[in-house]
Amino acid sequence: MIKCNVTVCGTVSRQAQMRANKEGTQFASFGINIVIPAKSGINKTVEISVAKTCNSLSELPPIQVGTHIEVAGILMFHKKGEALYLNLSATGINTFNASNNDGINGTMEFRGTLGKQIEDKTTKSGKSFTVFSAYSSEKNGENYTYTWVRFMQFDKRKEAWMQPKAGINAKGDLELGVYNNRLDLTCRISECSLWEKSSNSYQH
Template sequence: MIKCEVSVCGTINKEAIIRTNKDGKSFMSFAMNIVLPTTSGSKVLDVSVLCDCEKNNDVSKFCVGTRLNASGTLLFKKRGENLYLNLYAEGFEFENVAAIDSIKGSMLFRGKLGKTIEEKTDKKGNKYHTFSGVSSEKVSDGFEYIWISFFDFSQVLDDAIKPETKVEIAGTLDLSFFKEKLTISSRIKSVSPYVPVANTSNQE
């Protein structure tokens, strides 16, 4: 499981429409473009936005080309080589929107660590740890996996956290492009062992 509480600053590139789910509840959907820097320039990231019509039902505010800040819960979905970003928005701001696009917020991760935890030293002589973790989702024909790069600058790791064990990590959400590919990383604030409980969710 990867669940993020975020603020997204960008431009609407697909106009808002009202839809109705199978339970008869109305919701609004639209899409945003977020331009992020890359090693060779910049690249556009698409974010699909959904929100409850009880709080937001004036589609005239959500026109193509409008800049806004949207806040809410961001979830990732991977299908094959494609990684989708879905924002379940709780609030919007149309005034005093920054000129530079961004996605900022926090991450809650539950999953399995990679095979190694490395200790490194920065230019000032401070030690830190770096490691990877993977979240899996059961789909009809197998599993999909999303990898996260973690950085422990606060030395919160202890001896109970071992490679290839299941953990719960709270930290920042940091998105960037490396060689034109979106990467997800996090500076961790806390980490603890995680014991899954039986439920109906397909995600771990």
């Protein structure tokens, strides 16, 4: 599970349309393009699919293709094959005072499995920190897909339970970047703990 509480600033890429889910709940659906800066090389434009519960478009501020808007809500990541999809369940939309700069700012909640390398490091100023990657798995039909996140935990050494394939619950600040034309997810941890996996869990 990767769940992020975010504020997104970007450009409307798809006109808002009314839709309904399987339960019959009405919602507005539209797209936002956001330019994510690359660590090196070319920046990447990603599209976020936005859904906002409402009974009609008249309940929302004007959402015009090409305009810059700010949307707050819960961002989820879903992977199919090699493609990573970003879906935002909106709680608020602001078209009047939106920042001119693209960005995704917020916090991440993560539940998944630790990778093989968990490293203790030290900054130039002598502060200790831990670096590792972990993945969240998702079942699509008969297959599993895996979304990896890089974690950094400052002022703390590796804890005893942090071993390869151990389950982890983590919370922290979300950072998005681009590496080799792929979206790179990073979390600066504020708190983390061992996740005791259940036998029916989708996580391996």
